[in-house]
Amino acid sequence: MATVVDLPSLDDAGLLDQRDPLAPFRERFLPIEDPTVVAYLDGNSLGRPLYRTLEIIQDLVTSQWSSRMIRGWQEGWLELPERIGDRLGAVALGANPGQVILADSTSVCLYKTLHAALSLRPDREEIVTDTDNFPTDRYIVESIARDRGLTVRWIESDPASGVTAQQVADAVSDRTAAVTLSHVSYRSAHIADMPAINKAAHAVDALVVWDLCHTVGSVPVQLDATGSDFAVGCTYKFLSAGPGAPAFIYARSEHQFGLIQPVPGWMSAADLYAMAPEYQAAAGIRAMLSGTPAVTGLAGVAAGIELLAEAGIERVRSKSIDLTRLAIVLSDAWLAPLGFTLASPRNDARRGGHVTLSHPQAKKLADILIDNGVIVDFRAPDGIRIGLSPLSTSFTELWTALDRVRELATEVLS
Structure with a gap:
């Protein structure tokens, strides 16, 4: 977006949409x-539904499940976690095939992945x-440390500025098995320096x-090129x-030999249908x-990846910057x-x-905004998050929303 001299008007927002x-x-x-x-300014918590998802689910139910029934497992369903994972890796993660798989909830994925990483050290x-x-990440780290008799070394992070590579370098030692951090902070949206932190x-x-x-789906990453070891993430944002x-x-492919994860199941067994008395893990990411x-849940993942592939992650990132920048300009003024x-x-x-805005009465204001049709979310202790999903949010929608925030906040605080 061009440098702003005058405060953008609603017409200016409309021109941005036209371009x-x-x-x-x-x-x-x-x-x-x-x-x-x-x-709707909460797409960073839950993205809006796609027409394509309806089409895929309808085909799944009517053409596959109802027609092929249990035969569907041998006709493609069993390969979905790896096939969709490879596509996600190529479109959004900078990951070569064989390194990404769709599995459980983020919490369960993090639990299994941390255990697997620790088993290598x-x-x-x-x-x-x-x-x-994020709270879940911290809770899981503490739980795993307790169960495995490990120590948690805490980095005191600034919610606004995030964790720095220097802080990581100062915290790690030859006692450190694993470091786990959020790449984009859930509270402030600060982006961590992935290459530098990996290096440290x-x-x-x-x-x-x-x-x-x-x-994922908002900020491009290159997991392979940055030497990243492991990652997890959700798909509903x-x-x-x-x-x-x-x-x-x-x-990462080089870590896949000898991985030990704590929830082995028959879907990760080397021979799925052997029903063997002892577990032997499948090779690779499986x-x-x-x-x-x-x-059924993977249908929505496939639809979201298709859309992102068509739009292009770099174009999504460019619009994301423009949207968040406009939000900051209007927030500063209004x-x-x-x-x-x-x-x-x-x-x-x-x-x-x-974009997160802090206010002493944030919880009260967030509730009022939501009740009046501006869907944001509150993050304790004093943050209102404005989530901007580039493929579903327009500049006009953002401008109109912040104008409404100004009106409502003025009424409440006057």
């Missing part, structure tokens, strides 16, 4: 039937993470497990795969599976005088796909 090469993709999403909704006794990592951990032969929940859609696991693939402060990076290169 937006991704504008036609908004028609791929089902309309919001609730007439009270002014704007059995003589080490510390896990490093940060105090502002690898300098002491520690492994890194990345949480990509707020990254910027990929619009649907509530509870399966998450993914990335395991060893990270446990139970039966969620075939909301800062009302006591709002920016809790996200101003630097485009360090900011992900949402």
Whole structure:
């Protein structure tokens, strides 16, 4: 977006929409039937549904499940976690085939992946993470450390500026087995320096497990090129795969020999139908599976990846920067005088796909905004997140929403 001299008007937002090469993709999403909704600014929590998802699910139910029934497993369903994983790796993760698989929820994927990483460093006794990592990540780290008799080394992270490579370098040692961090902060949208953090951990032969929940489908990453070891992430945010859609696991090919994960199941067995008395893991990334693939849930993942492949992750990132920049410009002019402060990076290169505004009455204001059709979300203690999904959010929608935020906040705070 060009340098802003005057505050953008609604007409200016309309011009941005006219020039937006991704504008036609908004028609791929089902309309919001609730007439009270002014704007949906929570796509970083749950993406809107796609027409294509309906088509795939309808075909799955009518042409596959109802017709082929259990034969569907031998006719393609069993291969879906790997096939869709390879596609996701190519479209959004910078990962070569055989390293990404769709599996369980993000929490379960992280639990299994951390255990697998730790099994590769059995003589080490510390896990490093940060105090502002997503709660589930922290809870799982503490649980695993307790069960395995390990120590958690905490990095005191600034919620706004995130974890730095220097902080990681200062925290790791020859006692460190694994470092686990979020690439994009759930609170502030700060983007961590993946190559530098990987380098700092690898300098002491520690492994890194990345949480990509707020990254995938919004911020391009190159897991292979940056030497990343492991990663997990969800698909229901910027990929619009649907509530509870399966998450993914990335395991670098060189780490796949001798992986030990804590939830072995028949789907990860070397011979699926041998029903052998003893478990023998499958070769490669399939060893990270446990139970039966969620075939209906994978339909939404496939649809989201198709859309992202057509749009292109670099174009998505470019529009994401423009949207978040416009949100900051309008917030500075309209909301800062009302006591709002920016809790996200101003630097485009360090900011992900949402903008967080802090306010002492954030919880009260967020509830009022949602009740009046501006769908945002609240993050304790004082953050209102404005989630901007580039394929479904227009500049006009954003401008209109923030204008409404200004009106409502003025009424409440006056």
